[in-house]
Amino acid sequence: MASAILVAKNSARRSCxxxxxGTNTTQLIADPHFYRRLLDSVRPDVAGHLDYVGLDAFPDVFAPLSPGTDPAAVCTWLLSSHRTDSLTPAGLGDMPLHLTEHGCPTGPSRDVERQSAMLDAMFVSALQPGSGVTSYMHFSLRDASDDGSLFGGFGLMTSDYSPKPAFHRYRQLIDEHATSF
Structure with a gap:
């Protein structure tokens, strides 16, 4: 992977x-040594070719939050622990962090209000001073299906493009904070 980073950055410098x-990982396979191994794998100057580190963040998806758990506290912890446990030991503690994927599905056990609350919690956590988040990307505009499966309902809209509450909240957050990222 380190070789690919070097090739990509050198190519971008020449033409774009x-x-x-950047490179990314997810909290699902969080390994505090991932970035250290990446940076040590080929050349010691790989970090100088990175513009950001990405995080695919899906709190409340694969390990649902217990009732009464504050989603914002979980999202803030996720961002903070990624920086302190994974990035800082590799010398990347000050590297800009991009939320390269974030989402929460709807379905039989997950209502549309929960999706909107998780979107709000992550977005607001990313805006906190010290988070180092400079970019946010939602995982999916539109549901893949209406079959009620976990992976079919990540969209901000249903599969027929009907907006869910999270769509309207996302639009509002963008309008309010477009220059924050």
Missing amino acids: PDVLV
Whole structure:
């Protein structure tokens, strides 16, 4: 992977200097040594070729939060622990963090209000001073299906493009904070 980072950055410098180059991981396979191994794998200057580190964050999806758990506290902890446990030991503690994927599905056991609350919690956590988050990307605009499966309902809209409450909340957050990222 380190070789790919070097090739991508050198290519971007030549032909598209505004293109950012980064790498990402997810909290699902969090390994505090991942970035250290990445940086040590080929050349010691790989970190100098990275513009950001990405995180695919899906709190409340694969390990549902217990009732009464504060979603914002979980999201803030996730961002903070990723920086302190994974990035800082690798010397990347000050690297800009991009939320490269975030989402919460709807379905039989997950209502649309929960999806909107999780979107709000992550977005607001990313805006906190010290988070280092400079980019946010939602996982999916539209549901893949209406079959009630976990993976079919990540969209901000249903499969027929009907907006869910999270769609309207996302629009509001973008309107309010477009220049924050």
